[in-house]
Amino acid sequence: MLGIGTITKKVFGTANDRKIKAARPYVEKINALEPEFEALSDEQLKERTQALAERAMAGESLDDLLPEAFANCREAAKRALGLRAFDVQLMGGIFLHQGNIAEMKTGEGKTLVATFPAYLNALSGKGVHIVTVNDYLARRDAEWMGKVYSALGLTTGIVVPNQDDVEKQAAYAADITYATNNELGFDYLRDNMKPDLTQMYQRGHNFAIVDEVDSILIDEARTPLIISGPAEDRSSLYQEIDTVIPLLSEEHYEIDEKTRQVTYTDEGNEFLEEQLKARGILPEDQTLYDPESTTVVHHVNQGLRAHTLFTKDKDYIVRDDEVVLIDEFTGRMMPGRRLSEGLHQAIEAKEGVSIKPENVTLASVTFQNYFRLYDKLAGMTGTALTEQEEFLQIYGLGVVEVPTNKPIARVDEDDAVYRTGREKYDGIVEAIKEAHEKGQPILVGTTSIEKSEVLAGLLTAEGLTHNVLNARQHEKEAQIVAEAGKLGAITIATNMAGRGTDIQLGGNVEMRVLEALADDPEADPEAIRERIEAEHADEKQKVLEAGGLFVLATERHESRRIDNQLRGRSGRQGDPGRSAFFLSLEDDLMRIFGSDRLDKMLGTLGMKDGEAIVHPWVNKSLERAQAKVEGRNFDIRKQLLKFDDVMNDQRKVIFGQRRQIMEAEDLNEIVRDMRHQVIEDMVLHHMPPKSYADQWDTEGLYAEVMEKLGIDVPVIAWADEEGVDDDDIRERLEKATDEFMAEKEEAFGPENMRSVEKQILLQTIDAKWREHLLTLEHLRSVVNFRGYAQRDPLNEYKTESFQLFEGLLDGLREEVTQKLSQIRPLSKEEQEKLIAQLTAQREQAARAAMAGAEGESPQPNPELAADGFDEADPATWGNPGRNDPCPCGSGKKFKHCHGRLA
Structure with a gap:
């Protein structure tokens, strides 16, 4: 029914x-x-x-x-x-x-x-x-x-x-x-x-x-x-830790392949402590559980992940003294992309290549x-x-x-499941030989460089000519794909997602014409095209008679989508074709997702060596396993996005404020509102509402007014006057600061004052936002532990990040007000020099950020070496931001170098 x-x-x-x-x-x-x-x-x-x-x-x-x-x-x-x-x-x-x-x-x-x-x-x-x-x-x-x-x-x-x-x-x-x-x-x-x-x-x-x-x-x-700038160099720490990790044995840690997580056991922690103390990395009176050990614990965790979860020639390759990541979905290299939180440095230490310094986040956004x-x-x-x-x-x-232009004529065969990897590869080689003998072009899909090279070795031993397309042959990609549809061609490819080049039966005419013209530049292009098109039509007919392109996959991917992308390379525009998946119980997906039961069942059925099980039920159970993995991965991405959405709301506010500041001709009103808000907060703090006059901290208020507003006014005397309340004090302070800033504007000139206000606002917003990002990173890394106390980590993150953001806005108002109050009227030449200096510092920070995004180290800004500026004389440096590169040229932040607090 x-x-x-x-x-x-x-x-x-x-x-x-x-x-x-x-x-x-x-x-x-x-x-x-x-x-x-x-x-x-x-x-x-x-x-x-x-x-x-x-x-x-x-x-x-x-x-x-x-x-x-x-x-x-x-x-x-x-x-x-x-x-x-x-x-x-x-x-x-x-x-x-x-x-x-x-x-x-x-x-x-x-x-x-x-x-x-x-x-x-x-x-x-x-x-x-x-x-x-x-x-x-x-x-x-x-x-x-x-x-x-x-x-x-x-x-x-x-x-x-x-x-x-x-x-x-x-x-x-x-x-x-x-x-x-x-x-x-x-x-x-x-x-x-x-x-x-x-x-x-x-x-x-x-x-x-x-x-x-x-x-x-x-x-x-x-x-x-992530756009990042360089942090403190810790190369020696990574190298020291890397000497410890290979000494660990299997009882020292546990790997969860489903979630790609690795954790130390109690025995592992004890062993690590001994080894780290012996090397002087961990002080004798300190354990891994002490708060002071957080940095060391973080790096030994990353070292273990580098050794157990990241494999050379699968997750990355080593080229020109550099670890280059490989995209697991496309098999392409990702130069310039680096793993964060010290993991990339741990892999560099493992492979013995030059260790580049860790980076600190200057700005970040998710693709979502x-x-x-x-x-x-x-x-x-x-x-x-x-x-x-x-x-x-x-x-x-x-x-x-969208429906296809012509009906799909490709035959998708049921998966063939072998008991061992060796039997599977024997079956693959036989299938390739059989198809090759009748002239059918074959595209073999593998999941890693290592596996593509193992298969290439087996085909070479059988005397079968073939092409290999993986991250190492990246430059020849278009040429290899263009030839993959030729009569009898064998192409081994590590993933085929987003290749952007169609496999045309009989080969790619355009590519062959270009090659022929490159070999003989004097030849007539039209004559060459006619000859190649005639040859192509003949070869295409032979390929069609042989059954079109045969896509042979050597493994199922975690995602059905990637399998479908490979399968879809065959049978384009109504062409004939076939696809088949060869699997074994030793494959990652089968091993992780319940091959034990299947292995027992196959043993009970009395399967002989070299035999494969082929049945639609096997396909269905594998697709169910893949759907389960896809669902779990979606949940992980959804959870990550929920955390990022919190920061995204704050990012929109900050980026929106920056744009308003850049678009505004006159920032005087914004600056005044900030100043008045700072005054209100100061008065509120030192003269709480509903408190008596003898409970007021007028001395504290006077000191803070001097420090943050730069004015010397008789706050203590005002407070002693009869009938004066906190509102009167606030209004008098606002009036005094407004007059003070009006005098300053007259001395500077309105145009120069507007320019200085804009530069200080932008500089302070950027510095505060960078510090906030770092704080949020740390909060994100520890907030999950609150789940053990039956508190929702996401709600905790939302609450605390909101409080931190409010703190950022308060700090922003205070710092802008303080910086503007400290600027004293200067001569015209000195004013121009100050504005040029502030602009140069902003541009240097932007350049450092761009260099960080492209994997380069920021260079000192030559514009700072203007008349009167001297790297060796801090008196000539003006007013660098706490997070700006130090003008001395050390490459460190100002706050970690000459701006370090005593």
Whole structure:
């Protein structure tokens, strides 16, 4: 008997079917307009863009303009690229414009799809960002699709690392900007550390289309973007601790592979204490449980994690005296990305490479909170349905499965499960030989560099020629992928997510033409193209007869999405193909998630050596295990985001205040309000409400007025007057300070005073925010322990971080008031020098932050070496901030160097 849900779907269709049906009238309108737009000249296409933009600016909705805009864009793409978008591609563009994720299979032309909503939304004049997973794709897509935008009269920009300011500002000012997620996030943080509005890069967050949306918004969103500056060098401590870790044996620690956690046992703690005391790292009268041992405990924990949870050639590679992380989802290297909290340094000590100093956070943001800044967000990928709950909950994005242009003809075989890894690899080699003999191209997917090289060794022993694509062959990526569809080709790849290059049966014509022209630059390009196209057609036919591309996976990933991405490389645009997964009970997923029962069952069935179990039930149970892992990972990300949301609210307040300060012409009122609030707090503290005059601390108030307001007024005498209360004292202090600052403004000149106020406000906000971030990091690392006392760590974090933030705002008011009160009227030359110095210090801090984001050490600022400035003479340094680099050039913060308190 059919359930209610099944009957409803049969009658009304699924939610996805209804969305597809609703998009069809739009597609019909676009197709009906095609003859009209075909008749337009190239110039008239641009004129249409101008007319559509004027209508958009006049208030006409983009939905009403959609059919004409899409028809114009389709015609421009046909002329510029020779590509006429299919109806399903128009559909994908409609769903993106509506703020959805369009799930489109590999080879369906997602790159072209993005041009339609990007063009339509750029008509508003607010700019559109197209986000890619790496710089190569950003450059390729910008150059390729830029021809379409150019034909429509729009400008295209590209944002990549290490651009100069003018180039980057021009890229963001373009109608359509291609950039990587990392660079967009870093530029957002850098913008909010700039001293002036004219230096900012981004002009707002209107609409973003995220390519490989699952990779960017889920996989990469597990770690925040951090701009950091160098901290104290502790290389020797890491090296000392690294000599202890290899001495530990298995009874000294416990590993939980499911959660990737490792903890010391009691025996381990005792052993560690002995070893650390013997090396002088831990004082004789101190234990690991003492509060003073926090730093040492933190570093021995990180050392253990580096040795037990991070594997060379899987999680990272060592190259040019440097530990370079590998993205577990794409298999790509991530140069410049470093693990935080001393973990990267622990791995560097383990591998014996140069240890770079730890960093302190200057600014940070998660991808979740960065992308939620956009007024409208959309994404596209080949695999999103398995994560649709997360997309909806975190980003408010729906997932729409767009039908393929041609029916999928790929055969997906049931998984083959072997008892041991050796038997599995024997089975894989046999399957490869069998397919290779009939000329079928084979793509073998592995989960790590190490495993790809083991398999490569087995194929070499069998005399089978093959290509290997992993982080080490990163530069040859496009060439290896382009050849993967050739007759009889064997390609081993470490993950295939977001490769951005289709595997075309018979090989890639464009790549072969470019190679032929490089070999013989004098040859006729047209003749070469004709010859290669003829050869390709013949080879493609042979590949089709051999069964198309065979995707062979050597392991199941924790996420079904990654498996589907690999599978999706075969069977593009209706081509034939097949996919198969070869597994063993020794694989990580099988071993961690209950292979014991399966092993006993297979033993009971009397399976022989080399035999595999193949059954749909096995597939289903594996998918259930994967769904369980995905759910757990989602919960972890959700919990992390809840903590970051607390800081995000505070980040918005601080960044909003900075922007207001930069936009304001006159900050006099803001500064006065701050000063009056400081006075109110001082009076409240020393003269509490409902207290008697003889209980007032007038001497304390007088001392604080001298220190913070810089004025000498008879507070004690005022308090002795008959009938004077706390309100009278407050009003007199406000009047005295207002007159004092008015005199100062007259001596400085109004324009100079406004400039000094702005610089001091920005400098103080940035210093306070950096200190606050560090405090929140420490709070975050200890707050989970409160769960043992039956207190909710998240609520505790919210409460304490709010109190800390209030403290930040109080401290900000006090410091700004105090700094402004200490500035004395100077000569014109001295005034100019002071303003230049403050500006130079701000810019130096911003440069240090950028260098930290790009993994470089900040350099001393040559602008500080102006006339009168002397590194060796602190009297010439002006008033450096506590957290600014010390002007002596040591590389340390001022507060840790010459500004250290006695």
